[in-house]
Amino acid sequence: MPKIIVEIMxxxxxxxxxxxxxxxxxxxxxxxEISAVRIGKRIExxxxxxxxxxxIESAKEQAKSFLSNDVIEDVVKVSVED
Amino acid sequence: xRIGVITYPGSLDDRDAQRAIKLAGGTPVPxxxxxSSLKKVDAVVLPGGFSYGDYLRCGAIAAxxxxxxxxxxxANQGLPVLGICNGFQVLVEAHLLPGGLIRNEHQHFICRxxxxxxxxxxxxxxxxxxxxxxxxxxxxxxxxxxxxxxDTLKMLEExxxxxxxxxxxxxxxxxxxxAGLTNERGNVVGLMPHPEHAVxxxxxxxxxxxxxSGIDGLSFFQSVLKQLVSS
Numbered sequence: 001m002p003k004i005i006v007e008i009m010x011x012x013x014x015x016x017x018x019x020x021x022x023x024x025x026x027x028x029x030x031x032x033e034i035s036a037v038r039i040g041k042r043i044e045x046x047x048x049x050x051x052x053x054x055x056i057e058s059a060k061e062q063a064k065s066f067l068s069n070d071v072i073e074d075v076v077k078v079s080v081e082d
Numbered sequence: 083x084r085i086g087v088i089t090y091p092g093s094l095d096d097r098d099a100q101r102a103i104k105l106a107g108g109t110p111v112p113x114x115x116x117x118s119s120l121k122k123v124d125a126v127v128l129p130g131g132f133s134y135g136d137y138l139r140c141g142a143i144a145a146x147x148x149x150x151x152x153x154x155x156x157a158n159q160g161l162p163v164l165g166i167c168n169g170f171q172v173l174v175e176a177h178l179l180p181g182g183l184i185r186n187e188h189q190h191f192i193c194r195x196x197x198x199x200x201x202x203x204x205x206x207x208x209x210x211x212x213x214x215x216x217x218x219x220x221x222x223x224x225x226x227x228x229x230x231x232x233d234t235l236k237m238l239e240e241x242x243x244x245x246x247x248x249x250x251x252x253x254x255x256x257x258x259x260x261a262g263l264t265n266e267r268g269n270v271v272g273l274m275p276h277p278e279h280a281v282x283x284x285x286x287x288x289x290x291x292x293x294x295s296g297i298d299g300l301s302f303f304q305s306v307l308k309q310l311v312s313s
Binding site for chain 1: 138139142146174175180181182184185186187188189227229230231255
């Protein structure tokens with residue numbers, strides 16, 4: 001199924017409490033070399049037909065305006081998967 | 083005076099807000115998120131809760147609801163709007179207030195009677211408070227950590243747009259201890275704590291005089307009624 005993948009991460013300079021909690025757990029498992037964990041989102045937009053340039057453009061637009069909040073997050077990647 | 087309360091799927095404190103409006107002397111008007119008519123109300127409250135299950139981001143989907151779009155339009159023309167907790171998150175996602183709200187720094191949901199300082203008593207919802215008055219109202223949130231860019235924080239402080247600041251304990255890691263904000267015009271106010279849960283003796287926060295006698299939240303709703311009557 002053709003899909004557009006939108007990947008979103010919390011901004012680099014902001015505290016990411018879930019990432020911090022997971023890093024703490026990994027450290028307790030003995031993986032002390034992991035210096036930080038950050039948790040983002042992967043959003044898949046599925047289509048029942050081939051994806052057009054226009055679809056990608058509107059996905060990029062929604063990724064910025066609705067799917068992410070630019071105060072706290074960055075859209076790191078918008079890609080297409082078959 | 084008719085004050086609307088919007089119910090979204092997942093709203094929790096809409097009926098408490100309606101009751102608070104009634105106790106303050108106003109007429110509560112239930113509004114539905116999918117309805118773009120605000121029934122000509124004189125002010126609007128966006129209630130607490132978990133609209134759309136907090137999916138995507140808290141308040142993000144509710145910010146796109148037909149009723150919210152109408153609120154944004156009328157708020158920019160001066161309609162008084164109060165966003166409580168999830169309502170504050172909706173106001174931020176709808177860009178009526180700047181910044182963002184993220185998961186509490188300590189990861190836990192927190193529920194407590196919270197002391198606040200009223201930093202700005204010139205808004206539609208705080209005009210019956212004294213400047214620097216200390217009040218106590220309940221707070222209950224999981225994602226109440228207020229964040230903004232350094233430029234935005236500077237602007238908010240310089241323009242006196244921080245309306246409430248946490249006292250004694252910052253419950254969620256909010257920058258500058260910010261508990262609530264207003265817009266440039268002072269008609270839109272958003273805060274994480276819940277004034278609608280401190281409006282009736284016997285059901286509010288404890289006070290030295292008597293248990294559960296705190297009704298500091300009532301002044302929010304009386305303030306907007308006073309402003310509407312005098313305008």
